[in-house]
Amino acid sequence: MTDAHPRTGTVRGTTVAIEEATVHRFLGIPYAGPPTGSRRFRPPVPAAPWQGVCDCTAPGPAAPQNPESPAPPGQEPRTWSEQDCLNLNIWTPGTTGTARPVMVWVHGGAYLSGSNSDAMYDGGGLAAATGTVVVTVNYRLGALGFLHLADVLGAGYEDSSNLGLLDLLEALRWVQGNIGAFGGDPGNVTVFGESAGAAAVGTLLGMPSSAGLFRRAIMQSGTAERCRTPQESARVCAEFLELCGLDSDRAGEILALPVERILEAQEQLVQRTAAATFAVPLPFQPAAGTPSLPRPPLDAVRGGLNTGVDLLLGTNLNEGSFAVEMRPPAPGDPGFPDRAAAVLASTGGLQPGQTPCYAAALKQVLDAEPSGRQLLEAAIADSVYRQPSNRLLDARSGSEGRNFSYLFTWRSPAMGGKLGACHALDIPFVFRHVETPQAAFLTRGNAPASLSVAMSGAWASFAEAGIPRLPGLEWPEYGPLRATAILDQELRVEDDPRRELRELFAAAAR
Incomplete structure (x- = not known):
């Protein structure tokens, strides 16, 4: 057992040995008050200080969510609680001594699922290997985190569509005020995430109230464009209320609706959304034009917001392969080329x-005629992930902070290689989990450990000083040449990879 003494009260964690290093682990620390009762659908409030010792030896519950279907291989069922979900985990090499860089992880899951305690996000290996303090955060998901109720509930609910993001800002404030008690440097915080977690990071870059809460940002397969207008969000809200058996006149009843009923309606909305797209169903998204997000985040970044933040972002080569290979066939589905066009x-x-x-x-990129499957996979990867990343890098042109880009290309051997360098494959490399059972479905025990060492080291060196360092290779800033690190068993740097596709989208946007 080991104790730490943040301002909110003493916490008791455990000490573990990882790769011959000692790591102190504190799990389930509350960073905000319960978002229930009169606080449902409202912004978070700071956690109240506690007396005595808070037992932080076991994970806290996740935010309310439906089970994933199909669940990722090796995924344990998640325990959730609306009352106690706003918690965070900390792994630190030491609670005293030199202040260490802090890395705050935001989990993915399409703003619908996920937990800071999923095995793939265990920060012990990363903290042990790199000497950083690793924090993983829970935030409200689905309707409870992103339902736009401003038009039907009025005052007090103006930011209900951005609650998950406001939770993350509250967690970052907690980190600033308390991480010193865990050996972390509150002035050197990097926020990083993957998929929806990276989209959250990209959106935080465009939120005025995020200024000063983090020094650096890492976005893995994310975007600064995942938001809706208030009008679009109001339409989703009306549809959701209908699924709950309510209308605008009875919208206030959702405040006391059992959370299980909210989750039931949420799953129905997910299924409707999934049936209407061949890409990634995203029924819940933040709303711009709201108090906490007055402008679309990409526009705010282009205007100079958070210009001093250093940014590292990239995508995986085959981001769309899960949507192509795992989507159940439906009667009337068109052929792959028509799906790609849609x-x-x-x-x-x-x-x-x-x-x-x-x-x-x-x-031109493939130097071969693409198959229908390749066409659809690439269309999803470009539309949802890669081109939004390119646009964010363009919006950051001339920023005070440094900008670095990567493309992860190591191919998974799963499903006979059909998935390629698929979505989320980079996570076990960053967290040094390539040998764990949770990673086995994708890595099949063949992941190059050297690539994991290189990526986790680059992420940590970026967190420490704003420069990602790779063994034996200089990683230049993105700059006018669009320099991009290709992350594979053989590391290299390439200028403007897949240029022809980027230029096509750029021309279409003009």
């Missing part, structure tokens, strides 16, 4: 007639 038009911003131009650009 994705490019609805999500990517290309006109339907531009699909042949996209196919031609992809042929």
Whole structure:
């Protein structure tokens, strides 16, 4: 057992040995008050200080959510609680001595699922290997975190569509005020995340109240464009209320609705959304034009907000492969080229007639005629992940902070190699979990340990000093050449990879 003494009260954790290093682990620390009762659908409030010792030897509950279907291989069922979900975990090499860089992780899950205590996010290995303090955070999900109730409930609910993000800001304030008690440097905080977690980071970059809460940001397969207008969010809210058996006149009843009923309606909305897209169903998103997010985050970044923050971002080569290979077939599904055209038009911003131009650009990139599956996979990857990342880098041109880009290309051997360098495959490399049972479905025991060492080291060196360092290779800033580190068994740097596709989307946006 080991104790730490943050301002909110003494916490008791455990000490573990990892790779011949000692790591102190504190789990389930409350950083905000319970978001229940009169606080449901309202911004978080700081955690009240406690007397005595808070037992932080076991994980806290996740935010309310439905089980994932299909669940990721090796995923344990999550325990959730609306009352106690706003908690965080800390792994630190020491609670005293030199202040260490702090890395605050935001989990993914389409703003619908996930937990800071999922095995793949255990920060012990990363903390032990790199000497950083690793923090993982829970935040409200789904309707409880992103339902736009401003138009139907009025005062006090103006920011109900951004509660998950406001939770993260409250967690970062807690880190600033308390991480020194865990050996961390409150002036050197890096916020990082993957998928929806990276989208949350990208959105935080565009929130005025985030200024000064973190020095650096890492976005793995994320975007600063995952938000809606208040009008679009109001339409989703009306549909959700209908699924709850309510209308605008009875909207106030949702404040006391059992959370299980909210989750039931949430799953129905997810299924509707999934049936309407060949890409990634995202029924819940933040709303811009609201008090905490007055402008779309990409516009705010382009205008100079958080210009001093150092940024490292990138994507995996085959981000769309799960959506292609794992989506159940449905009667009436069109062929892959038509699906690709629908994705490019609805999500990517290309006109339907531009699909042949996209196919031609992809042929140049691949140096071969793409199959229908390849066309759809690439269309999803470009529309949802890669081109939004390119646009964020462009918006950061001239920023005071440094900008670095990567493309992760190591291919998973799972499913006979069909998944390629798929979505989320980078996570076990960053957290040094490539040999764990949870990673086995994707890595099949063949992941190069050297790549994990390189990536976790680069992430930690970026957190420490704003420069990602790779063994034997200089990683230059993105800059006018669009320098990009290719992360694979053989590391290299390439200028403007997949240029033809980037140029196509850039021309379409003009």
